[in-house]
Amino acid sequence: MEQFFMEQFGISDTLFTYLVLPLIIFIARLADVSLATMRIMFVMTGKRKIAPLFGFFEALIWLLAIGQIIQNIDSPLSYLAYAGGFAGGTYIGMYIEEKLALGRVVVRVITQTAATDLIEYLNKKDIRYTNIDAEDNDGKANILFSVIKREDLREYIDTIKTFNPRAFYTVESVKKVSDEELAVESGRAFPLRFWTFTRR
Template sequence: MQTLLYLIETYPAVLALAIFCARIVDVTFGTIRILVGFRGYRLLAALIGFCEAAIWIIAASKVIGHVDHWYLVIAYAAGYATGNYVGITLERRLGVGRELARIISYCASCNLAEALTRRGYSVVELAGRHRGAASVQVLYVVDRRRRMPELLRLVHELDPAAIYTITDVKSCHGEDVHALDAGAAPGIALRSKRK
């Protein structure tokens, strides 16, 4: 460990690289912490925050201790910028949490609700109306974020003209919508199949 510290202090390029890498890691942690915290994972966010703060203190102290070396400031700022990019990319790939897809289909023959249910999605279907269209299917599907691209590909295959919006779900109680079966309002059809 002493040898590593000696190398970092003696060779400015190694110190700059170490600061750059430390900033990438701590900003990546910070970005992920904010995004998972927003989705309600408080304990995970706290643990990530601890690691983020420890790494930041080490990186910042090295820059502040050598603030007259401009290349360390550049390495610090470049690590920060890169960490934002890496953090957002990594969080997307992890796909933590759930999302709500609202799907509107004007194609009666497509019957999206039936098709999605057959493929294992829990679908809430509302009957709707729109000027110029006899009937409109309005669907709600809550699922894991990492399954959303698959769902949207399927919707596009079945009905290329379908309109959809995606919203993050901060909190989701239960895996399914079976609790609504008994008290569903008129005009609401629930289609559900356990995954």
């Protein structure tokens, strides 16, 4: 690679060692770690067709980066570029994953007041839910389960905070939904709602 840059671009050996090589390694690590983050996301959401493709390019780019380090093992800048690319790739991968917001999540909301407003919101958005009367340390409570698209999560959390700022909620990723095929065939996600259970 060094000879290629010297012949094609007239880059000196010193410039290649201290600038071009670290930059190549940094960009390679930036790319392969970003792909790794995306691959894990697709694996977690059950995307079997696209995840192996990301894995292929991830491994290919990683071999390129590590190969250049081995060939220039005496260059400390190569190690710094490798570590810096890993850190940057982790950040970029997380940013892309957050922006894509693929898949669905389970949101559990526990509140001491009736979840009427939240249920109305879920009905309006045609989101499936289950509402359960329960008890916690402070007495009677409502537990509201719902499965929503990740792209709608921020709006739903804002709605929860508006409805009851003291409400406790948890969010977990969902790999597969049992009737997702039915939802796709019907032309919209989750056209039916969960039954609402109320304990007397």
